[in-house]
Amino acid sequence: MNQSLLYPRTTARRRVVDLGGLWKFQFDPESSGEAEGWTQKLPAPVSMPVPSSFADFLTDKDSREYTGDFWYETEFVVPGEWRDKEIGIRFAAAAHRALVFVNGLKIAAHEGGFTPFVVPVSDVITWDAPNTLIVKCNNELREDCIPVGITTTLQNGKKMAKPYFDFFNYAGLLRPVTLTALPKEHITDFMVQYELSGNKAMVHYNVETTGSNRVTVTVFDEEGKQVAAKSGKDGVITIDNARLWNVRDAYLYQFVFRITDGGTVIDEYSEYIGIRTVEVRGTDILLNGKSVYLKGFGKHEDSDTTGRGYNPAMIKRDFELMKWIGANSFRTAHYPYSEEIYQMADREGFLVIDEAAAVGMMTSTLNFVAAANGKPTAFFRKETTPQLLQNHLTAIEELIRRDKSHACVIAWCLANEPETTDESAVPYFEKVFAHARSLDPQQRPCTFTSLMTATPDKCKCAELADIMCLNRYYGWYVKGGYEISDAEVFLRGELEGWKKRCPGKPFMFSEYGADTDAELHKLPSVMWSQEYQEEYLEMYHRVFDSFDFIKGEQVWNFADFQTGEGIMRVNGNHKGIFTRDRQPKAAAFYLKKRWERLGNDFKSK
Numbered sequence: 066m067n068q069s070l071l072y073p074r075t076t077a078r079r080r081v082v083d084l085g086g087l088w089k090f091q092f093d094p095e096s097s098g099e100a101e102g103w104t105q106k107l108p109a110p111v112s113m114p115v116p117s118s119f120a121d122f123l124t125d126k127d128s129r130e131y132t133g134d135f136w137y138e139t140e141f142v143v144p145g146e147w148r149d150k151e152i153g154i155r156f157a158a159a160a161h162r163a164l165v166f167v168n169g170l171k172i173a174a175h176e177g178g179f180t181p182f183v184v185p186v187s188d189v190i191t192w193d194a195p196n197t198l199i200v201k202c203n204n205e206l207r208e209d210c211i212p213v214g215i216t217t218t219l220q221n222g223k224k225m226a227k228p229y230f231d232f233f234n235y236a237g238l239l240r241p242v243t244l245t246a247l248p249k250e251h252i253t254d255f256m257v258q259y260e261l262s263g264n265k266a267m268v269h270y271n272v273e274t275t276g277s278n279r280v281t282v283t284v285f286d287e288e289g290k291q292v293a294a295k296s297g298k299d300g301v302i303t304i305d306n307a308r309l310w311n312v313r314d315a316y317l318y319q320f321v322f323r324i325t326d327g328g329t330v331i332d333e334y335s336e337y338i339g340i341r342t343v344e345v346r347g348t349d350i351l352l353n354g355k356s357v358y359l360k361g362f363g364k365h366e367d368s369d370t371t372g373r374g375y376n377p378a379m380i381k382r383d384f385e386l387m388k389w390i391g392a393n394s395f396r397t398a399h400y401p402y403s404e405e406i407y408q409m410a411d412r413e414g415f416l417v418i419d420e421a422a423a424v425g426m427m428t429s430t431l432n433f434v435a436a437a438n439g440k441p442t443a444f445f446r447k448e449t450t451p452q453l454l455q456n457h458l459t460a461i462e463e464l465i466r467r468d469k470s471h472a473c474v475i476a477w478c479l480a481n482e483p484e485t486t487d488e489s490a491v492p493y494f495e496k497v498f499a500h501a502r503s504l505d506p507q508q509r510p511c512t513f514t515s516l517m518t519a520t521p522d523k524c525k526c527a528e529l530a531d532i533m534c535l536n537r538y539y540g541w542y543v544k545g546g547y548e549i550s551d552a553e554v555f556l557r558g559e560l561e562g563w564k565k566r567c568p569g570k571p572f573m574f575s576e577y578g579a580d581t582d583a584e585l586h587k588l589p590s591v592m593w594s595q596e597y598q599e600e601y602l603e604m605y606h607r608v609f610d611s612f613d614f615i616k617g618e619q620v621w622n623f624a625d626f627q628t629g630e631g632i633m634r635v636n637g638n639h640k641g642i643f644t645r646d647r648q649p650k651a652a653a654f655y656l657k658k659r660w661e662r663l664g665n666d667f668k669s670k
Contacts, residue, residue, distance in 0.1 A: 068183040069253040070467055072404055073155055073243045076333045080246040084141055084154070084198070087112045088238075090119065093134040093201075094223065104166040104199055107138045115139075115242060116157070118235035118372025132216055132224040134203050135237075140195040141244055150246040152187045157240030157375070157404065159202055161210065166199040176210065176456060178236065179400040179422050180463035183245070204236030206425075209452035211460055212399065213425030229425030230399060230481075231638060232365060233627040235373035239366075240403050250276035251332040252322050256506045257470055259340050261353065266307035266340045270320075271299040271506075278326045285319040292318070309353050310339025310472040312393050312665050315414035317472070339411055339472025345510050345531045348571045348614040349670070352416070352475065356669035359416060359617030360660045361387065361394035362642070363576050366402055367626040369645065375403050382647050383623065384409055390642070390653060391660030396514075396575055396619055399424035399481045401464050410473035417473040418512070418534075418575070418619075421460050423497075426483035427516065445489035454493060458500050465504045476509055477501050478575075482516035482536055485526040498529045514575045517543070521562035533567060536576035536621070540601050545579075546592045553604050560612050573617030577605050578640035583625075583650050593639075595651040602652055606659060613668060620656070 073081040090113030093103070101108070113119055115137065120129045143152055156163065160178025164171060168191065173184040190196045206214030206226045214228040226234045253273045260267040272280050284293040284302060293302045308316040317337040324331040341353050349356040368379045380403070387395065393416055397406075400422035410417050428442035447453075461479065468474050479497050483490060494513070501511050510531035515524060517537055527533055537559075540552035563572060581598040590596035602620070609615045625641035628634045637645065642653045 068153070068185065069247065069251065070181050070183060070463075071252070071254065071334060072336075072408075073245050074334065076335065078248050078330060078332045079251075079334070080147065080150070082141070082244040084139060084242040084244055085115050086139070088115045089113070089138040091136045092128070092131055093136055094131075096134045098134060098136055098201060103136055103201075104171065105169045106197070107136055107199070110136075110138060113137065113237075114371075114374075115238045116240045117237060117374030118239060119237040120233070120235055121370050121372050127223065130225065132205055132226040132234075134201060137200045137202070137238055139198050141198055142195055143190050143192055143244070143246075145192045147246045148192060149249065150187075151185065151249055151251065152190060153245045153247070154184045154186055154198065155181060155243045155245050156184070156200075156238065157181045157242070158238075159200065160204060160236040160239050160373070161206075161212075162203050164201040166197075166201070168197055177422065177460050177463065178239065180460065180467055181240075181404075200238065202237065204234060206234065207449070208447060209449040210456050211422045211424070211453070213423075213453070228629060229427060229429055231628055232367070232399070233372070233629060233637075235367075235627075237372075237374070239373050240375045248324075248332045250274060250278060250324055252280075252324065252334045254466070255320075255322060255334075255336075255470065257320070257338060258506045259342055261307075261309075261342055264306050266304045266309070268293075268302040268304065268340065269300075269506075270295075270302060272322055274298065274324055274332075276324065276331075278324050278331055281323045281325060283321045283323070285321070287316065287318075304340070307340055310341040310411075311414060312352060312357055312416055313414040315339060315412055315472070317411060336470060337408075337411065338470060341472050343475045343507065343509050345571060347569050348616065350475070350510070350532060350571050350616050355666065356616075357393075357416070357665055358663065358667035358669075359394040359573055359619060360663060360665075361392035361396075361415075361619050362623035363396045363398040363619050363621045364623040365398065365626040367624070367645070372627070375405070377405065379647070380406055380409060384413055384415070386643060386647060386649075387415065387623075388413065390657045393665055394418070394617070394619065395623065396420055396478060398576075398622075401467065404467070407468060407471045407473055411471055415473055416475045417471070418476045418478050419464065419468050419474045420478035420481060421457070421464050423457050423460065423480040424482070426480060428484075441487060442484060443487055443489065444484040445487060445493045450489075450493065454496065457497060461497065461501050462504060465501065469505060469507065474509065476532060477505065477511050478513060478534065479511060480513040482514055483526075485513075485515065485519045486523045488525055491525050494526045494529055520559055521566045527567055530570075532616075533563070533570055533572045534575035535572060537574065538577065540604060541579045541592075546597075549600065549604060553608060556605070556608050557611075560608065560615070564612070564614060570614070571616040572612075572614050573619065574605070574609065574615070575619050576621035577618075578621035580639040581641075581650055581652070582639065583644050583648075598650065598652045599655050602655065616668060
């Protein structure tokens with residue numbers, strides 16, 4: 066089966082069955098499950114919701130912190146009338162790696178916990194009868210996989226994940242699992258790119274299929290009126306009087322792709338697509354040829370109980386809050402998000418910096434401390450680097466293949482806070498950037514986020530980025546509290562250095578923020594108070610507004626989120642503008658006033 070990673074949709078020729086619900090679940094701390102026959106049946110399971118993270122459902126600490134192998138089991142039935150179709154099981158995300166068994170047979174493996182994979186099962190299923198689906202997952206962290214970390218063993222023999230990143234290592238079948246039935250000859254992928262001329266849009270397209278029959282593409286506007294049609298697996302569609310997709314002003318055309326044999330439709334797939342162009346010109350980020358200023362957040366997929374699991378109610382709430390506060394963008398820190406989030410961003414007109422799960426590329430289990438003190442770790446000189454690079458490149462392939470047609474995606478972020486102060490980072494990221502640029506038909510800008518110690522005199526990789534993204538915490542990890550006046554001096558000094566080193570390149574702040582207790586008010590302010598969070602933001606914005614080449618501000622973080630335990634983390638990271646249950650802190654009202662005042666074209670020439 067030529068695996069199609071297209072989002073699963075039921076059409077006239079396709080069928081999709083949601084396999085979510087309560088599955089059987091069991092930990093395997095000794096990694097003995099395969100030898101003991103767990104591929105046939107789990108011996109002592111408990112129930113576990115799918116999709117979700119497993120960590121926050123159970124009440125004992127060993128379960129929440131569990132590191133190692135763990136198993137899921139369910140049953141599914143494939144109706145006999147589907148015998149003429151290709152049957153697959155699509156996993157939208159299985160963190161961080163998975164082995165899949167159907168009726169006791171191992172049929173697939175996948176590395177990487179945030180992008181989908183499809184398992185072909187036509188040859189191993191029993192028709193019109195229950196089939197057993199068993200998935201062995203593993204959430205151990207390693208230095209040759211992303212996200213990066215290590216796994217240690219405690220004195221009591223239990224494993225413990227030690228992330229090189231500052232968020233909780235949630236794992237499991239995080240996103241929907243679906244049973245799919247596709248025609249034998251079907252559409253596996255498509256790509257679109259755009260060229261604008263006056264009021265016309267030329268849509269260059271390419272459709273991939275498993276056969277050789279005729280392909281047609283039909284385009285409908287939002288009123289359902291056909292506006293264009295074309296035959297052939299590749300070509301150019303011209304749309305007259307095209308309505309362009311714009312920031313917070315989305316317009317989506319429905320593209321219907323069909324394979325036909327005479328008058329018979331063999332396969333059909335449709336997608337809602339926004340027509341727009343993205344480019345960097347000088348210090349401007351251009352959408353449809355017009356400068357845009359990014360206002361928004363770094364985020365996390367993180368909520369009570371479900372952890373990093375797919376949560377459509379929380380997705381809806383997050384978008385409503387972002388609209389309320391006047392944001393127009395966000396970054397998918399620090400991994401690709403659920404596909405449904407991009408669909409909503411397409412519909413709502415939000416700009417998305419789409420990030421690979423390449424976080425933790427600095428040897429430190431307290432990365433927020435290491436990022437501030439500049440201790441070199443020679444991360445890209447390790448024996449594990451070649452395998453890490455291969456896994457990183459594969460993750461980028463899967464990210465771009467999945468998200469390349471979303472109008473909301475305006476840039477690819479290829480890593481978060483890698484150690485770019487060492488020369489060994491240069492050949493590594495030259496390969497990463499070249500690979501990403503070779504994959505994207507729309508040639509979106511590529512970037513990475515720069516850690517605090519990668520200052521203009523030390524960063525070795527700034528020239529690779531089309532947009533330079535800065536994560537900076539002057540006033541929090543460095544020169545916090547009463548020293549914030551010095552923090553402003555340091556911040557301005559660094560930006561003057563970047564202006565000299567990278568003239569003609571747009572910069573944006575992809576992280577800046579201060580931990581804040583939602584119940585703490587203090588006059589005069591102290592660190593952790595709501596008053597200090599607002600003072601901190603005011604200082605940064607004062608600096609941003611005085612440099613023309615700063616073309617975006619994405620606060621860290623949208624909402625408080627869970628991290629590992631530590632003396633600098635009180636039940637998580639509290640830099641959120643909203644609490645973890647999505648209620649506003651005082652700073653939310655300050656940001657709302659600022660962002661509603663700043664137009665999307667702020668700093669345009």
